[in-house]
Amino acid sequence: xxxxxxxxxxxxxxxxxxxxxxxxxxxxxxxxxxxxxxxxxxxxxxxxxxxxxxxxxxxxxxxxxxxxxxxxxxxxxxxxxxxxxxxxxxxxxxxxxxxxxxxxxxxxxxxxxxxxxxxxxxxxxxxxxxxxxxxxxxxxxxxxxxxxxxxxxxxxxxxxxxxxxxxxxxxxxxxxxxxxxxxxxxxxxxxxxxxxxxxxxxxxxxxxxxxxxxxxxxxxxxxxxxxxxxxxxxxxxxxxxxxxxxxxxxxxxxxxxxxxxxxxxxxxxxxxxxxxxxxxxxxxxxxxxxxxxxxxxxxxxxxxxxxxxxxxxxxxxxxxxxxxxxxxxxxxxxxxxxxxxxxxxxxxxxxxxxxxxxxxxxxxxxxxxxxxxxx
Amino acid sequence: xxxxxxxxxxxxxxxxxxxxxxxxxxxxxxxxxxxxxxxxxxxxxxxxxxxxxxxxxxxxxxxxxxxxxxxxxxxxxxxxxxxxxxxxxxxxxxxxxxxxxxxxxxxxxxxxxxxxxxxxxxxxxxxxxxxxxxxxxxxxxxxxxxxxxxxxxxxxxxxxxxxxxxxxxxxxxxxxxxxxxxxxxxxxxxxxxxxxxxxxxxxxxxxxxxxxxxxxxxxxxxxxxxxxxxxxxxxxxxxxxxxxxxxxxx
Numbered sequence: 001x002x003x004x005x006x007x008x009x010x011x012x013x014x015x016x017x018x019x020x021x022x023x024x025x026x027x028x029x030x031x032x033x034x035x036x037x038x039x040x041x042x043x044x045x046x047x048x049x050x051x052x053x054x055x056x057x058x059x060x061x062x063x064x065x066x067x068x069x070x071x072x073x074x075x076x077x078x079x080x081x082x083x084x085x086x087x088x089x090x091x092x093x094x095x096x097x098x099x100x101x102x103x104x105x106x107x108x109x110x111x112x113x114x115x116x117x118x119x120x121x122x123x124x125x126x127x128x129x130x131x132x133x134x135x136x137x138x139x140x141x142x143x144x145x146x147x148x149x150x151x152x153x154x155x156x157x158x159x160x161x162x163x164x165x166x167x168x169x170x171x172x173x174x175x176x177x178x179x180x181x182x183x184x185x186x187x188x189x190x191x192x193x194x195x196x197x198x199x200x201x202x203x204x205x206x207x208x209x210x211x212x213x214x215x216x217x218x219x220x221x222x223x224x225x226x227x228x229x230x231x232x233x234x235x236x237x238x239x240x241x242x243x244x245x246x247x248x249x250x251x252x253x254x255x256x257x258x259x260x261x262x263x264x265x266x267x268x269x270x271x272x273x274x275x276x277x278x279x280x281x282x283x284x285x286x287x288x289x290x291x292x293x294x295x296x297x298x299x300x301x302x303x304x305x306x307x308x309x310x311x312x313x314x315x316x317x318x319x320x321x322x323x324x325x326x327x328x329x330x331x332x333x334x335x336x337x338x339x340x341x342x343x344x345x346x347x348x349x350x351x352x353x354x355x356x357x358x359x360x361x362x363x364x365x366x367x368x369x370x371x372x373x374x375x
Numbered sequence: 376x377x378x379x380x381x382x383x384x385x386x387x388x389x390x391x392x393x394x395x396x397x398x399x400x401x402x403x404x405x406x407x408x409x410x411x412x413x414x415x416x417x418x419x420x421x422x423x424x425x426x427x428x429x430x431x432x433x434x435x436x437x438x439x440x441x442x443x444x445x446x447x448x449x450x451x452x453x454x455x456x457x458x459x460x461x462x463x464x465x466x467x468x469x470x471x472x473x474x475x476x477x478x479x480x481x482x483x484x485x486x487x488x489x490x491x492x493x494x495x496x497x498x499x500x501x502x503x504x505x506x507x508x509x510x511x512x513x514x515x516x517x518x519x520x521x522x523x524x525x526x527x528x529x530x531x532x533x534x535x536x537x538x539x540x541x542x543x544x545x546x547x548x549x550x551x552x553x554x555x556x557x558x559x560x561x562x563x564x565x566x567x568x569x570x571x572x573x574x575x576x577x578x579x580x581x582x583x584x585x586x587x588x589x590x591x592x593x594x595x596x597x598x599x600x601x602x603x604x605x606x607x608x609x610x611x612x613x614x615x616x617x618x619x620x621x622x623x624x625x
Contacts, residue, residue, distance in 0.1 A: 221486075231465045234453050
């Protein structure tokens with residue numbers, strides 16, 4: 001009962017081989033600046049996987065994933081700040097001095113522990129997403145209302161974090177590049193190379209995890225909720241629980257993504273919770289291919305790489321290109337680039353330019369020796 | 376005979392002053408096959424909504440297996456053993472036939488079980504059996520959305536049976552089916568009665584006649600008449616509100 005037909009798995013396998021080859025080759029091919037960018041974009045692919053789970057599979061368009069992304073980033077940054085604040089007055093991070101704070105706010109305390117930090121990076125966003133999700137889903141808020149609500153929540157978090165100088169340095173955010181980890185500067189080349197590897201491995205693990213979730217009946221229920229929630233209910237399943245779980249998982253993935261992004265970009269700030277950034281996450285998935293998982297990774301990495309290349313060449317034009325790309329995908333390739341390729345889009349192009357003679361108009365059935373349709 | 380499987384007591388439903396159902400009473404015993412007919416707007420679908428928990432009645436009570444269903448969530452009512460087929464076929468179009476049925480036969484219906492457990496052999500056999508009942512074995516791995524209308528109706532009925540409910544509520548199962556498919560559906564429903572209790576709602580008189588079972592006529596939200604098809608057809612009141620109309624249309 002595989003979701004993928006053979007053709008699809010070949011395409012996916014090819015893409016995976018390319019991705020792995022790229023990851024292995026990148027550290028020796030790319031200068032550290034480019035490698036660092038690639039590492040950041042790989043970490044963004046993790047939040048995109050979460051968006052694909054909740055939007056592509058379950059049909060819930062969240063415009064507030066920035067909340068969970070930023071929370072993961074703040075968890076990591078708080079730990080790093082504390083880890084290297086020994087030489088500062090009062091033994092607390094330097095920025096507190098600017099606002100006359102002498103005692104560490106209570107919620108910073110547990111972040112002195114590395115284990116607590118490693119857990120809270122994904123667990124804290126997951127819990128908050130779970131709580132928020134449960135309240136929303138229990139009241140059967142869905143569709144556009146859900147999207148608006150998540151965006152409103154994002155603005156609430158943004159404004160809160162932006163205004164709390166004395167707690168988390170407000171709009172300035174928390175810098176991580178000059179902090180210490182394992183006796184090394186986090187912004188140093190050697191650390192950045194490590195973070196690249198960690199991001200690459202975590203993207204792959206996150207993909208396996210997401211794949212495991214959607215592989216069988218659990219994933220089918222998510223698709224069922226997307227296509228006909230009432231039918232799910234009348235079949236005896238409680239959609240609220242499923243939606244809460246998947247939203248919570250997406251939140252956890254966003255947290256991991258945010259933490260990795262923070263240590264590689266050197267700072268976490270309320271800018272992670274701006275409205276356009278959370279919408280961009282949705283665009284990556286839409287362009288890559290909704291409901292394909294691999295498409296989310298491709299979308300996040302390729303669009304962001306394109307963004308940095310275009311921005312370097314033509315600084316003002318990226319927003320237009322991104323907007324155009326989104327419109328193009330929505331109108332011409334509603335299933336995203338990967339979805340389009342999987343449905344035989346390349347063959348169609350070959351046919352149109354006259355290389356391929358035959359065009360499949362009906363999906364072909366695989367038949368075994370007895371003439372029965374194969375699984 | 377023990378107490379009835381399902382009992383509707385004095386059910387009224389009002390939508391902003393409009394009474395969709397008024398003082399509706401109905402009793403179904405275990406193993407019954409019952410047809411409910413009535414002109415458009417008689418409250419047939421609302422009446423299923425009340426049983427399945429989609430609409431809560433303004434007044435009255437629904438007793439299933441000696442317990443009230445009022446105020447319970449749809450999925451809980453479904454788990455208690457009430458399956459519902461909708462008017463237009465509602466299946467999971469993006470899943471295969473087999474995957475659709477797997478969701479319906481899975482037990483327990485908790486997220487953890489779906490994620491961790493493999494489908495039991497018993498359930499796989501059941502899926503095969505269900506597909507053979509509705510003649511969909513050859514379509515096991517076809518996307519349900521690409522089935523014909525009649526096949527979708529049957530898949531939904533098979534999903535219903537897969538839930539192993541005590542009570543099957545079937546809303547217009549033959550809408551849009553060919554005559555041959557209609558006959559097959561009637562036979563299928565008749566064969567399900569006995570093991571299950573089946574309540575069928577439909578307009579199609581030929582189909583109801585073929586079911587050969589007691590009929591309740593619904594009119595303006597309450598039961599106008601109950602009896603066999605031949606009794607119903609002779610009743611002057613029924614002829615006036617329902618059969619008369621349909622003959623004029625023909």
